[in-house]
Every structure is written in structure tokens, then in C-alpha cells.
Amino acid sequence: MGTVTTTTSGLDGIVVADTRLSDVDGEAGRLTVAGYDVEALALTHGFEEVCRLLWSAAGLGAAPLQDLPARLGAARQEAFALLPRLGSALSAEDGMSALRTSMGHIEASGPLSVDQAIRVTGAVATFAAAWAAQRAGRPVVAPNPALSHATDYLRMIRGEAPSPALSKALDAYLVTVADHGMNASTFTTRVVISTGSDLVSAIVAGLGALKGPLHGGAPGPVLDMLEAVGQPDRAVAWLEGELVAGRRIMGMGHRIYRVRDPRAAVLEGAIERLEKAGVRTGRLELARAVEHAAEQVLSRRHPDRPLRANVEFYTAVLLDTLGLDRAAFTPTFAVGRVAGWCAHAFEQAATGRLIRPASRYTGVIPEVANRVEARG
Ligand code: COA
Numbered sequence: 178m179g180t181v182t183t184t185t186s187g188l189d190g191i192v193v194a195d196t197r198l199s200d201v202d203g204e205a206g207r208l209t210v211a212g213y214d215v216e217a218l219a220l221t222h223g224f225e226e227v228c229r230l231l232w233s234a235a236g237l238g239a240a241p242l243q244d245l246p247a248r249l250g251a252a253r254q255e256a257f258a259l260l261p262r263l264g265s266a267l268s269a270e271d272g273m274s275a276l277r278t279s280m281g282h283i284e285a286s287g288p289l290s291v292d293q294a295i296r297v298t299g300a301v302a303t304f305a306a307a308w309a310a311q312r313a314g315r316p317v318v319a320p321n322p323a324l325s326h327a328t329d330y331l332r333m334i335r336g337e338a339p340s341p342a343l344s345k346a347l348d349a350y351l352v353t354v355a356d357h358g359m360n361a362s363t364f365t366t367r368v369v370i371s372t373g374s375d376l377v378s379a380i381v382a383g384l385g386a387l388k389g390p391l392h393g394g395a396p397g398p399v400l401d402m403l404e405a406v407g408q409p410d411r412a413v414a415w416l417e418g419e420l421v422a423g424r425r426i427m428g429m430g431h432r433i434y435r436v437r438d439p440r441a442a443v444l445e446g447a448i449e450r451l452e453k454a455g456v457r458t459g460r461l462e463l464a465r466a467v468e469h470a471a472e473q474v475l476s477r478r479h480p481d482r483p484l485r486a487n488v489e490f491y492t493a494v495l496l497d498t499l500g501l502d503r504a505a506f507t508p509t510f511a512v513g514r515v516a517g518w519c520a521h522a523f524e525q526a527a528t529g530r531l532i533r534p535a536s537r538y539t540g541v542i543p544e545v546a547n548r549v550e551a552r553g
């Protein structure tokens with residue numbers, strides 16, 4: 178383990194919290210999660226272990242975090258038993274809307290606890306998989322608590338048991354996206370917890386923030402883009418057409434990173450390992466060509482602003498290879514990120530401090546002479 182350090186996550190961001198959970202170095206392209214570089218973490222740890230790392234870094238002792246795989250399995254079962262009581266929540270066309278409404282049905286009473294974190298983490302996976310199965314017209318599959326979280330999620334969402342190579346790739350994805358500094362949805366979650374509200378409300382708010390295309394909603398459109406481009410030699414013309422039409426290139430650019438998002442390389446590596454294991458990935462070569470073309474086109478358009486691939490670019494290729502429908506990409510992001518949201522909730526709650534940022538008023542202030550007295 179390295180040395181304890183103090184850095185500011187976000188070049189020009191306002192610091193709203195001290196955190197031991199993760200750090201984003203946008204100049205160096207380095208993501209540290211609970212003391213590990215994300216590249217190492219994704220190769221050496223499974224999702225449950227990262228939950229344990231994050232939640233214990235958030236100040237919970239080791240004892241309440243024992244038996245996490247089994248307890249998460251039980252939480253998936255508990256959420257599955259709730260399905261008949263979700264009303265029309267899972268019929269929503271959009272997966273994040275379905276997830277947001279379903280999660281509102283989770284019991285939220287009592288003080289913030291590890292049991293609650295396990296409950297919401299199990300529920301996000303179970304509801305996301307149930308929504309995807311229902312949307313595809315397949316029977317909703319019950320969880321198997323004996324399996325790892327990644328394997329069981331993939332089994333439920335695909336309707337069949339995945340190979341070890343596919344499970345491992347999804348596990349690497351969930352670990353890679355589990356936490357990422359003070360991003361929009363994490364900040365949202367912390368704000369809600371800071372008011373003294375409950376964990377379910379905070380997670381529902383986080384889901385709302387993650388849903389947007391500038392945050393977690395980009396990987397589906399990245400796949401649309403790869404399909405629209407079709408072949409490498411058409412990439413430059415297609416991308417230039419998008420910019421001329423005033424649209425952004427999805428999966429490119431980041432508020433913090435001024436170099437390639439390190440998570441893009443982690444996910445690209447996971448796709449390469451799938452290829453080596455004999456899984457046909459289909460779109461890797463095209464994705465690389467489109468990324469290269471997008472870098473060229475964007476650097477001509479914004480010579481002073483490095484716009485490189487972010488996590489969503491290779492998320493699209495990886496999750497597509499794992500057999501997920503593009504509509505399930507953002508809900509699957511939430512399956513991983515909920516671990517970070519819970520950790521931030523614990524850390525924020527421990528401060529006991531309300532987050533109350535300031536705004537700059539640019540409207541009119543009445544002249545003192547024109548003030549209307551409230552009385553008399
Ligand atoms: N495609 C085209 N232009 C882009 C761009 C993209 N992906 N990302 C940024 N730009 C341009 C902006 O249009 C802006 O140009 P302008 O100064 O001429 O108006 C300039 O670069 C700076 O953009 P800004 O909006 O200030 O950057 P930001 O830090 O707010 O943007 C994102 C960060 C992620 C919102 C942005 O890069 C984006 O929209 N990317 C696409 C969506 C995406 O992949 N989201 C997932 C993020 S993990």
C-alpha cells in the first residue's frame with residue numbers, strides 16, 4: 178500500500194468533501210480507488226471485494242462487512258421477492274426510469290447501515306436484470322445466491338448461465354465503474370444524505386443524475402455511432418458531419434481528464450482478454466478506428482482542449498460483447514456505481530455536515546428606497 182496523500186479531484190472543481198474513497202488525476206490520467214490504481218484493482222479484485230474495500234475505507238470496520246458475497250446473494254433474493262409489488266415500475270420504456278421507480282419500493286427506515294447498503298446493491302442488480310428480461314419478452318429469472326454478483330447479474334439479464342470468461346469481464350467492468358471521485362451522481366447522493374435523509378432516497382437521486390447522456394447515458398449512443406459509421410474509412414466524414422450538425426461525439430471528452438480516461442484502457446484490455454478466450458467481440462477494430470478518427474477530428478475543432486475517449490467508449494463495446502442490449506447499458510453502470518454511492522453515503526453521514534453550496538445571484542436587487550416594509 179502506498180502513502181497517504183492529499184490531492185484535489187477536479188481541476189477547477191469546488192471541494193465539497195474530504196474522501197478516502199477515490200481520486201481522479203485528470204492530468205496524469207490516473208484513477209485511484211481505495212488505495213489501488215484502477216488497472217490493478219480490475220485485474221485482482223471482484224465486485225464484492227471492492228464493496229468491502231470501499232465500505233471499509235468509508236469508515237466501517239471489517240466486522241460488519243463479513244460474508245458479503247452471501248449477503249449480497251440474499252439481498253438479490255429479497256429484491257426478487259419484491260417484484261410482484263412493484264406495480265408498473267418495470268414496464269417503463271427506459272431502464273433508468275424503471276430502476277428509479279423500482280428502487281423507491283425498498284424499505285428505507287432506520288439509521289444508515291451496512292445491511293441497507295447490501296439491500297440496495299442487491300436490488301439494483303435484480304431490478305435492472307428483471308427490467309431487461311421483461312423488455313426482451315423473456316421470463317424473469319430468479320437470483321442464485323450461490324453465484325458471484327457479476328455472474329448472477331449476467332445470468333439473470335441474459336437468461337442463461339455465462340461462461341467464466343464473460344463473468345470475469347463483467348466483474349472487471351463493475352469494479353472499474355464502482356467509484357470515480359466527486360462525479361455528478363455521487364455528489365447528488367452525498368447531498369441527499371447530508372440533509373439527514375435516507376439511503377434509498379439518496380440512491381434514487383443518484384440514479385436520476387446517472388441517467389443523463391452527459392454522465393452515464395452515453396454508452397448506448399456510442400454503439401449507435403459505431404453502427405452508423407459502419408466501417409473505419411467512413412469514420413472521419415461521419416464524425417465531421419456530427420460536429421457540423423452541432424452534436425457531440427459520444428464517449429469522447431471528460432470534465433476532469435485531459436488525457437485518455439484510464440478506464441477506457443481497462444475495458445479495452447477486458448475486451449482483448451475476451452478475444453483471447455475465443456469470444457467474438459465484433460466491434461473492437463471499428464471502435465479503435467473511430468476513436469482514432471474522433472481524436473483527430475476533435476483536435477482540429479478544439480486544438481486547445483484535449484478531448485479523448487472516456488469510460489463510455491469501450492463500455493459500449495464490452496457490454497455489447499457480453500450480450501447486453503444497449504438499453505441495459507446505463508442500468509448496468511448503476512449496478513457497479515451503487516457500491517461507490519453507498520460508500521460516499523457512509524462517509525458523508527459520518528461528517529454530520531449539510532452540503533449547502535453557494536450560487537452567484539445575477540438578477541435585480543431592489544433599491545433600498547423602493548423596499549416595501551413588511552409591516553406598517
Ligand atoms: N464532442 C464534441 N465536442 C465536445 C465534446 C464531444 N464529446 N466534448 C466537449 N466538446 C466541446 C464542447 O462543445 C465545447 O466547445 P465550445 O467551447 O466550442 O462550446 C468544448 O469542447 C468544451 O466543452 P465543455 O462542455 O466545457 O466540457 P465539459 O467538461 O463540460 O464536458 C462532457 C464534459 C463529458 C460533458 C463532454 O465532453 C461531453 O459531452 N462528452 C460526450 C458525452 C459523454 O461521452 N459523456 C460521458 C462522460 S464519462
